[in-house]
Amino acid sequence: MDAITAALEQLTTALDLFCGPAGVFTWFAGQSLLACGDAGWGDEIAGGFKITLFLALATLPFGLAFGFFVALAKRSREPSLRRSANIYTTLFRGLPELLTLFIVYYGLQILVQQALSAVGYDGPVEINAFAAGMVALGVVFAAYASEVLESAFNAIPQGQYEAGYALGLSKGRTMRLIVLPQLLRVALPGLGNLWMELLKNTALVSVIGLPDILRQTGVAARVTKRAFEFFGLACVLFILLALATSVVFSLLEKRARRAEVVR
Amino acid sequence: MSVTERMIPPQAPPPEEARPYSAERLAGRIFLGVWLAAAIGVAIGAVQGWDTQKFFTYGPTLLSGLGVTLTLVSLSIVFGAILSVPLAFGRMSRNPVISWASYVYVYFFRGTPIIAQLFLVYYGLGSFRPELDAVGLWWFFREAWYCALLAFTLNTAAYQAEILRGAIESVPRGQREGAASLGLPARVTFFKVILPQALIVALRPYGNEIILMIKGSAIVAIVTVFDLMGETRRAFSRTFDYQMYLWAAILYLMIVEILRNLWAWLDARLTRHLKR
Numbered sequence: 001m002d003a004i005t006a007a008l009e010q011l012t013t014a015l016d017l018f019c020g021p022a023g024v025f026t027w028f029a030g031q032s033l034l035a036c037g038d039a040g041w042g043d044e045i046a047g048g049f050k051i052t053l054f055l056a057l058a059t060l061p062f063g064l065a066f067g068f069f070v071a072l073a074k075r076s077r078e079p080s081l082r083r084s085a086n087i088y089t090t091l092f093r094g095l096p097e098l099l100t101l102f103i104v105y106y107g108l109q110i111l112v113q114q115a116l117s118a119v120g121y122d123g124p125v126e127i128n129a130f131a132a133g134m135v136a137l138g139v140v141f142a143a144y145a146s147e148v149l150e151s152a153f154n155a156i157p158q159g160q161y162e163a164g165y166a167l168g169l170s171k172g173r174t175m176r177l178i179v180l181p182q183l184l185r186v187a188l189p190g191l192g193n194l195w196m197e198l199l200k201n202t203a204l205v206s207v208i209g210l211p212d213i214l215r216q217t218g219v220a221a222r223v224t225k226r227a228f229e230f231f232g233l234a235c236v237l238f239i240l241l242a243l244a245t246s247v248v249f250s251l252l253e254k255r256a257r258r259a260e261v262v263r
Numbered sequence: 264m265s266v267t268e269r270m271i272p273p274q275a276p277p278p279e280e281a282r283p284y285s286a287e288r289l290a291g292r293i294f295l296g297v298w299l300a301a302a303i304g305v306a307i308g309a310v311q312g313w314d315t316q317k318f319f320t321y322g323p324t325l326l327s328g329l330g331v332t333l334t335l336v337s338l339s340i341v342f343g344a345i346l347s348v349p350l351a352f353g354r355m356s357r358n359p360v361i362s363w364a365s366y367v368y369v370y371f372f373r374g375t376p377i378i379a380q381l382f383l384v385y386y387g388l389g390s391f392r393p394e395l396d397a398v399g400l401w402w403f404f405r406e407a408w409y410c411a412l413l414a415f416t417l418n419t420a421a422y423q424a425e426i427l428r429g430a431i432e433s434v435p436r437g438q439r440e441g442a443a444s445l446g447l448p449a450r451v452t453f454f455k456v457i458l459p460q461a462l463i464v465a466l467r468p469y470g471n472e473i474i475l476m477i478k479g480s481a482i483v484a485i486v487t488v489f490d491l492m493g494e495t496r497r498a499f500s501r502t503f504d505y506q507m508y509l510w511a512a513i514l515y516l517m518i519v520e521i522l523r524n525l526w527a528w529l530d531a532r533l534t535r536h537l538k539r
Contacts, residue, residue: 073294080291087298094519095512096481098492103508110505196374203376207485214379221386228387235375235383242374 018046041220041230048216049237055133055202055212060195063138067145074150085146092143097136097201104136105129105208133205141198148190153179155186185256192249199241213237305509312506321498321507328494329514335483335490336476339412343419350424351431365424372421378482380418385410385486411483415476422472430465431457463533470526474519481515491515 073085092100105127113125156179164174206215217234221227282288353365372380388395388404395401403409434457442452484493495511498504 073291076287076291078285078287078291080295081287082291084291084294084298090520091516094478094516094523096478096492096515098481098484099495099508099512099515102496103512106499106505106508200376203378204482206378214376214382218382218386225390227390228383231379231383231387234379235371238375238379239371242370 018042018049041216041224044211044216044220045213045233045237048211048213051130051210052199052202052212052237053241055130055137055205055210056195056199059134059137059141059198059202062134063141063198064145064191066138066142068149070142070146071149071153074146075153089143089146092140093147097140098204098207100140101133101136101204101208104139105132108132108135129205129208129210132208133202133210137198137201137205140201141194144194144197145191148187148194149183152183152187152190156182188249188253188256192245192252195249196242196245199245200238203238308506308509312504317502317504321494321502324494324498325491325507325510325514328489328491329518331488332477332480332490332492333518335408335411335415335488336473336480339415339419340423340473340476342412342416343423346416346420347423347427350420351427354424354428355431369421369424372418373425377414377418377479378485381411381414381482381486384414384417407483407486407488411480411486411488415480418479419472419476422475423469426465426468426472427461429468430461433464434460466530466533467526470522470530474522477518477522478515 070085070088073081074089076082076085095103108131109125109127112127116122116125160178160182161174164178169177202212203214206212206218209215213234217230221230224230350365350368353361354369356362356365384404385407389410392401395404403413438456438460439452442456447456480490481492483490484496487493489497491511491514495507498507
């Protein structure tokens, strides 16, 4: 186990785009403000970049799965299920993301504190900013994803389900083998936009103290008094993430279209 | 001559099949119950934690914060709309330099978080105090409110430019050709033929953009502008009363829902000639 984590660590340092052996800062920053190590802010900002990316990547599957179930609930024949799903989306699409984050952060803290004091523990409770950010961004992402998936569901003809049942597939297998692959194809552009929004929203978590890109560049800006350069760098890093997103999603869309007839 | 001898009298519809008590219904009941419990919990919390003095101290400040939010958003939407016109035409321009430059502008402001843009303007441009003093603009960049207005205007201009461009390009070519064949000059064609059709397409995205701006404007609280979020944070830091956030949430939800319904009504009203 230790060997695996050590190997993984070595691999991530080797592949580090900023401070690794082939990193930008290692080669071009020299001894400037962006140097890696103690001399500059390169490694701190590289760490922030990693945290931003990890937060978004960790939120994605959870938000996507939750959004899928909310979309299913919205399509249900059961009015009570539809209504509760609609309340959910109205709530989390109407609240500012920052407010959701604060409500989750302080609310979780209060809840955990009360639960612990019921068991007899009265010490101070500190909620992990990463976890709070994941929950808050995840519920917001799920609310938007459910809308995207719901409209994608509407694009799939009823005959697809009927064909599945006619072949003797169960409800779950029809969903998994027939509907879901088509659904993802239709929903892919919308999900790409949501992923971009998610990446940008991770910057909000810096407010509750998670050392992401914006937090680290902010600390560097305050210490060095070079605010314009460092916040400009933060913007450039986000632009890089956006460019990478558009490359990945155009590849995914190309792959999703490979079964279609070439016209 | 008919083969049938008598008419079949009208009959009552068959009775509705009783739906079995499915897992779906159970889940629906549970989730509705959860929402109901949450609403009751908030209500009980509000009644138990009711403090008339607190209400009259912080109620008006929250409302004035809401005023700041709405002023900031409406001003930046208007200024952004003005700025978005040249940007949208720049994007559609055949001159590669102009179209490339406006594309870079739009990509930058849509690809970075608005909070980073706000920091770039407030802290970043604010660090050039001597230069700004020299050109006499320091009064502008000293105030967080003006900086927020500038950042939001630049940001929403990029989004609105894309909305406008998409809407103008969505008008079919035949409309322009039809106007040309009627001998209408380019200006008249644009204002009387293209723009009215484009704005109907743009209406819904404009509404979404306003809602996104209202939600996004909460971040100005971080650079010490006391909008609704800022007042809430100040009230929370003085009272440590968690309910402050819930009051703010209700106010934000109200504004967003009012706007959403207003926009749905506007949309239905303006497209009534397209309904069949």
